[in-house]
Amino acid sequence: MSxxxxxxxxxxxxxxxxxxxxxxxxxxxxxxxxxxxxxxVLSFQPNEGGWPANYQxxxxxxxxxxxxxxxxxxxLPVTIINVGLALPIAFRLRRRTAYQRWVTxxxxxxxxxxxxxxxxxxxxxxxPRGWLAQTLQLLHLYDGPIRLTHNYWGVLISLVISGFPxxxxxxxxxxxxxxxxxxxxxxxxxxxRWSQFRHVYLPLLAPGLAITFCLAFVxxxxxxxxxxxxxxxxxxxxxxxxxxxxxxxxxxDYAMASTIAMIMGFGQLAVVAxxxxxxxxFYRGPVAGGKG
Amino acid sequence: xxxxxxxxxxxxxxxxxxxxxxxxxxxxxxxxxxxxxxxFVALLGPSGCGKTTALNCVAGLLPLSSxxxxxxxxxxxxxxxxxxxxxxxFQNYALFPHMSVRRNVSFGLRMRGTAAAEIExxxxxxxxxxxxxxxxxxxxxxxxxGQQQRVAIARAIVIEPPLLLMDEPLSNLDAKLRLEMRAEIxxxxxxxxxxxxxxxxxxxxxxxxxDRIVVLKDGRVQQIAAxxxxxxxxxxxxxARFMGYRxxxxxAVDDTSGDGVTVSGSGVRLKGVIKQPLDGGRAYAAIRPxxxxxxxxxxxxIEGRVDNVEYGGHDSLIDVRTASDLVLCARVNAKPALGxxxxxxxxxxxxxxxxxxxxx
Numbered sequence: 001m002s003x004x005x006x007x008x009x010x011x012x013x014x015x016x017x018x019x020x021x022x023x024x025x026x027x028x029x030x031x032x033x034x035x036x037x038x039x040x041v042l043s044f045q046p047n048e049g050g051w052p053a054n055y056q057x058x059x060x061x062x063x064x065x066x067x068x069x070x071x072x073x074x075x076l077p078v079t080i081i082n083v084g085l086a087l088p089i090a091f092r093l094r095r096r097t098a099y100q101r102w103v104t105x106x107x108x109x110x111x112x113x114x115x116x117x118x119x120x121x122x123x124x125x126x127x128p129r130g131w132l133a134q135t136l137q138l139l140h141l142y143d144g145p146i147r148l149t150h151n152y153w154g155v156l157i158s159l160v161i162s163g164f165p166x167x168x169x170x171x172x173x174x175x176x177x178x179x180x181x182x183x184x185x186x187x188x189x190x191x192x193r194w195s196q197f198r199h200v201y202l203p204l205l206a207p208g209l210a211i212t213f214c215l216a217f218v219x220x221x222x223x224x225x226x227x228x229x230x231x232x233x234x235x236x237x238x239x240x241x242x243x244x245x246x247x248x249x250x251x252x253d254y255a256m257a258s259t260i261a262m263i264m265g266f267g268q269l270a271v272v273a274x275x276x277x278x279x280x281x282f283y284r285g286p287v288a289g290g291k292g
Numbered sequence: 293x294x295x296x297x298x299x300x301x302x303x304x305x306x307x308x309x310x311x312x313x314x315x316x317x318x319x320x321x322x323x324x325x326x327x328x329x330x331x332f333v334a335l336l337g338p339s340g341c342g343k344t345t346a347l348n349c350v351a352g353l354l355p356l357s358s359x360x361x362x363x364x365x366x367x368x369x370x371x372x373x374x375x376x377x378x379x380x381x382f383q384n385y386a387l388f389p390h391m392s393v394r395r396n397v398s399f400g401l402r403m404r405g406t407a408a409a410e411i412e413x414x415x416x417x418x419x420x421x422x423x424x425x426x427x428x429x430x431x432x433x434x435x436x437x438g439q440q441q442r443v444a445i446a447r448a449i450v451i452e453p454p455l456l457l458m459d460e461p462l463s464n465l466d467a468k469l470r471l472e473m474r475a476e477i478x479x480x481x482x483x484x485x486x487x488x489x490x491x492x493x494x495x496x497x498x499x500x501x502x503d504r505i506v507v508l509k510d511g512r513v514q515q516i517a518a519x520x521x522x523x524x525x526x527x528x529x530x531x532a533r534f535m536g537y538r539x540x541x542x543x544a545v546d547d548t549s550g551d552g553v554t555v556s557g558s559g560v561r562l563k564g565v566i567k568q569p570l571d572g573g574r575a576y577a578a579i580r581p582x583x584x585x586x587x588x589x590x591x592x593x594i595e596g597r598v599d600n601v602e603y604g605g606h607d608s609l610i611d612v613r614t615a616s617d618l619v620l621c622a623r624v625n626a627k628p629a630l631g632x633x634x635x636x637x638x639x640x641x642x643x644x645x646x647x648x649x650x651x652x
Contacts, residue, residue: 179384179386181382181384182386182388182389184353184373184382185380185382185386185387185388186388187353187372187374188352188373188374188379189374189447189448189451190377190400190451191399191403192372199388199399200388203390204389204390283431285389285390286389286433287389288389
């Protein structure tokens with residue numbers, strides 16, 4: 001008895017499981033925690049002025065401050081569109097059918113294309129003399145000018161194209177994990193299709209939906225290449241990452257760049273924390289209906 | 293959906309499954325049965341016999357390939373499951389894991405838009421019926437298997453369905469709980485006074501619960517009869533095997549007179565009864581281990597050496613090997629020793645003889 005108790009005490013000092021975790025911990029410390037702290041400290045060492053000078057400068061400059069709004073203005077709608085589109089489609093494809101594999105493949109293809117390739121394609125397709133404009137004009141469906149590139153809409157479309165597959169794949173795996181017998185049970189109890197979705201699928205999906213929302217949001221929030229390539233990088237799509245880039249590589253003010261990066265990071269964190277906080281209100285646990 | 297009904301009628305209900313490029317499989321072949329109000333019907337058969345398919349067809353979870361289902365004069369196989377209003381208890385219970393036990397049970401009533409006071413009254417009644425008071429606010433995951441089972445039953449009966457469907461509801465429970473819940477289910481059925489269709493692969497369960505048993509094999513009905521009849525007079529060799537006739541002897545037909553027949557071979561000679569018209573010189577004799585006793589009374593006496601003994605408390609299951617290597621399994625009250633020479637006897641009316649064409 002006493003030797004077992006000693007064993008337990010000893011394990012509290014050193015658990016060999018730490019050896020398994022250590023490479024990941026080391027990796028995280030070296031490649032995330034250290035650079036993050038470095039940047040955090042750097043942001044309080046401005047080229048001129050006291051320690052909060054960079055933050056005061058950023059929040060005092062309306063052009064800089066605007067980049068935060070612009071980023072949220074892009075990232076939030078994009079996230080809502082991506083998750084909102086992915087949810088019904090993933091729900092439709094939850095059961096294995098003959099065409100499911102083809103549709104899934106088709107929807108996931110954009111993942112394999114880089115942002116730059118998507119931007120190139122968009123310029124050819126959505127541009128003022130692109131295929132879309134030419135087709136619409138040829139068919140006399142719309143004769144006005146079509147401006148879907150080099151502005152807000154260009155970046156939005158590009159982020160939907162590149163972000164949708166992630167949201168879709170994530171949600172698909174969450175949905176297919178829910179035992180379909182639950183919906184059948186609901187049906188025998190009088191629930192129509194909508195009620196089955198509303199009362200069975202949606203509550204069980206809520207945690208997955210929150211995670212998907214967070215990941216899709218973070219992805220959209222850190223937009224950079226498409227904001228430059230298909231947006232208006234000095235105007236309507238001057239997102240916060242462009243502001244940071246300019247500070248670092250045009251003004252060579254690394255401290256200011258770090259400050260902007262920190263603000264960007266806390267902006268993301270605020271949204272993620274809010275969504276995950278909301279998630280606490282929902283059921284989290286197994287999504288099967290009984291003993292397996 | 294009306295609760296007052298006279299009978300549920302299945303008319304030539306069939307279900308075929310076909311994968312592209314494959315031969316269609318008939319999972320259920322022309323099942324016809326009328327189930328009056330108050331009856332408890334068990335669908336019995338080995339796995340893959342089509343019993344769950346039949347249940348899903350009745351519930352509306354699977355469309356029929358052909359045939360029709362009627363509740364009195366109303367055709368219901370064209371209705372979606374939510375319009376049929378049958379209660380169903382699933383094999384894995386299918387409780388909603390995110391809802392409290394109370395919300396699970398009230399789900400069906402909430403879907404029907406029942407008034408809150410009425411929901412409260414009926415849910416309380418259902419909890420009392422399945423003896424689950426005090427667990428209302430727990431999540432299903434916090435309950436034991438037996439309790440989850442009761443929640444599943446409460447959830448199905450609270451909507452007061454004309455028909456209660458149960459898909460192997462006891463198969464996930466341990467042996468003791470299974471016996472307790474079996475009695476519960478019978479009691480609940482009696483108190484509800486509606487019809488129950490119960491799917492199982494366990495013949496003991498079917499015999500002890502049902503008023504009538506439908507024996508299925510490969511999607512086809514083998515026999516529809518009261519438990520006593522299925523137990524004592526299986527319609528064919530398949531049913532006999534399934535109902536525990538472990539001794540099936542391939543013998544030559546010596547003589548027939550009316551229902552009586554004499555068969556012999558491998559050093560034994562037995563008098564028995566013909567259960568299905570014989571079709572040639574050979575036949576199968578099916579004998580239940582329980583109906584063989586020790587001793588040498590009557591015309592059917594077999595002598596052999598005890599080959600194996602399984603002691604079972606109040607009786608023993610023994611294997612007896614005859615001089616010509618025929619092995620018979622018998623359940624006897626004594627506990628003979630291995631290697632003993634014993635005489636076995638079986639009354640002629642309990643030797644059931646089936647034609648050879650019925651399959652080996």
